[in-house]
Amino acid sequence: MKIAIVHDYLREYGGAERVVETFHEMWPDAPVYTAFVDWKSLGKHASRFRGWDIRTSWVQNYWFIKKFISPLRFLTPWIWPTFDFSGYDVVLTSSGWFIPRGIVVKKPTVHVCYIHHPPRNLYGYSTGSDLQKYWPVRLYAIFINFFLRKYDFKTAQTVDYFIANSKETARRVAKFYRRESTVIYPPIETETIRQEDNKTGRQKKYYLSVGRLSWMKRTDLVIEACNVLNLPLIVVGTGKEEELLKAIAGKTIQFKGSVSDEELDTLYVGAKALIFSALDEDFGMVPVEAMAHGVPVIALSQGGVKETVIEGKTGVFFDTPEQEALIKAIKHFETLSKKHDWTKACREQAEKFDKKVFKEHIQKFIEEKYGEV
Numbered sequence: 001m002k003i004a005i006v007h008d009y010l011r012e013y014g015g016a017e018r019v020v021e022t023f024h025e026m027w028p029d030a031p032v033y034t035a036f037v038d039w040k041s042l043g044k045h046a047s048r049f050r051g052w053d054i055r056t057s058w059v060q061n062y063w064f065i066k067k068f069i070s071p072l073r074f075l076t077p078w079i080w081p082t083f084d085f086s087g088y089d090v091v092l093t094s095s096g097w098f099i100p101r102g103i104v105v106k107k108p109t110v111h112v113c114y115i116h117h118p119p120r121n122l123y124g125y126s127t128g129s130d131l132q133k134y135w136p137v138r139l140y141a142i143f144i145n146f147f148l149r150k151y152d153f154k155t156a157q158t159v160d161y162f163i164a165n166s167k168e169t170a171r172r173v174a175k176f177y178r179r180e181s182t183v184i185y186p187p188i189e190t191e192t193i194r195q196e197d198n199k200t201g202r203q204k205k206y207y208l209s210v211g212r213l214s215w216m217k218r219t220d221l222v223i224e225a226c227n228v229l230n231l232p233l234i235v236v237g238t239g240k241e242e243e244l245l246k247a248i249a250g251k252t253i254q255f256k257g258s259v260s261d262e263e264l265d266t267l268y269v270g271a272k273a274l275i276f277s278a279l280d281e282d283f284g285m286v287p288v289e290a291m292a293h294g295v296p297v298i299a300l301s302q303g304g305v306k307e308t309v310i311e312g313k314t315g316v317f318f319d320t321p322e323q324e325a326l327i328k329a330i331k332h333f334e335t336l337s338k339k340h341d342w343t344k345a346c347r348e349q350a351e352k353f354d355k356k357v358f359k360e361h362i363q364k365f366i367e368e369k370y371g372e373v
Contacts, residue, residue, distance in 0.1 A: 001089040001370055008098035009069070010054070011038040013045035014212060015186060015285040016116045019165075020094050021048060022187045025073055026359055029053075033083050035069075035098060036060045043258055057082055069098075074144050075214075077151055085109060086289060090370055095160075097121065099148070099197035099327075110370055113159040114184075114362075115211040117282035118176050120216075125280045134350050144179035153177060161369050164364075166283040168303035182365060186285055187358035190292040190350050193265065206232035207330075208271040208295070210264070211278065212284045213239030218277040218300070218321050223249050225326040227273075233275075234267060255356075268293035273333060279321060281305055294343035298329050308353070312336070314346045 005027070007020045024032065031053040037044045039059065059065050059080045065072055080102035085091050090110045093100045097119040105111040117125075122145050145325040153176070156162075162181035164170035173181045209222045219235060226233040227250040235245070236256045248256060256267070267275075274290035276299040283304035287297045291308070297315035299305045316336065318329035 001366070002087065003027045003090045003092060003366075004033060004085055004088045005030050006033045006083075006091060006093040006103055008096045008100055009035040009037070009059075009066075010049060011036075011041045011066070011069075012212070013042060013048070014038070015283070016096050017045075018285065019114065019116070019186050022355060022358060023092060023094065023362075024052060026363065029056050030092075033057075033100075033103075035079050035100075036066050044260065045258075055083070073098070073142070073148065073196060076148065080104075088302055089368060092366070095266045099152055099155055101159055102151070107220065112161045112162045112163065112366060112369060113161070114165070115173060115181070116165050116170060118172050119148070119152060120280075122152055123144065123172070123176060125216075126309050134271075158217055161365075163365065166307055168304040168307065169282045172282075184358060184361045184365065186283055187355045188285060188288045188292055188350060188353045189354035189355045190347070191356075193289075193292045204272045205270050206234050206272060207298075208234050208236070208267060208274050208290070210274065210290075211276075212238045213237050213241045213245055215241060216279045218279055219242075220248065221277045221321060221323060221326055222275045223253055224323050225330060226250070226252060228327060229330060231330070234271075236267060265293070268295050271295050272337070273298050273315070274344070275326070275330075276300065276301070276305060277321060277326065279307075284304075284308065288353045289358070291315075291346035293315060294346050295344035296333070296337075296346055298326070298333050300326075308349070310345070310349060312340065314349045 005023050033055045035057050037054060037056055059079060076099050080100055081104050083103055085105050088109050091105050093113045095101055095113050095115045101113055156179060158179035162173055162179055164173055164181040164183050165186050167183055170181045170183050173179050200313055209219055211217045223245055230252055232252045234254045234256060236259055238258050273296045276287050276297055281303040285304055288308050289301060290297055291314055297309045299309050299315060299317055300321055301317035301319050311317055316333050318325040318330050
């Protein structure tokens, strides 16, 4: 099969980009089509994508559009149709909020969409910022999003097959697009993690928060709760909320910024638990990565995390994104930890999401659907 991979854009390194990396491992000769690449913003992660056959759109030549891509999202319908996919057997889109399903794929080429989430901003889910509290932004969003929802639905009908990254995302695909999808959970590297962890004794000295420092991640809740309880917390990640979060952080809070995979592995080994407070997370790779290290998770009971964390066995939940609820969950976790070793159950749960499992399921799915043509 001659395969092309399509991704929103490459500007930051998160769960969706890890999935694209795995696609590239599976098909290293496949070109990756994307709206643009921002090498500077990728920082130390840029080396992951060097040497790939990356084909960008006309947006690559306009720094202004790349910098303000969110408010300029109305340009989406004029970006994706400019790519030519003639000659490919399969086009595999890695689809997030920037609607790369807008590509034009003609028969007999098969279009398979691995969807991380329908665009959150179009359907009332929390996003990376809370700027819509300002009425001019809210008014602009109402107008733009009205037309983009129509475009989003239309492009979803052109996909031959959907793969959802969780049951939660599959429900959203059915609700907003009236389409069925097959659930294949994202890839987590569990075997390598286990081998590295065995070299180091577990210290369990602090709590850990990992992820983009954006509004939807609600890292402010984690910091406030640890401030009240005077608990040591290490925060990993960068983002728009970074300065605000540093301003409210007490003496027991450390910020590590963007770290390498090796540094993150070390931080996981020393953690009592990961605290995960993201709003309506579609899947959430970070909690599974924590469990792969044998680290339990204190999680907000919303979205895909309910499919990965097992209450009382690999972690505990709190029901509302409020400081009091999180504080109660942390105290409950501390009580359970006095008589419970989380490590074995966490690792066994994480193995269900191993990269090998992902690759096998994706390969089988692509071959079956291509064979049906």
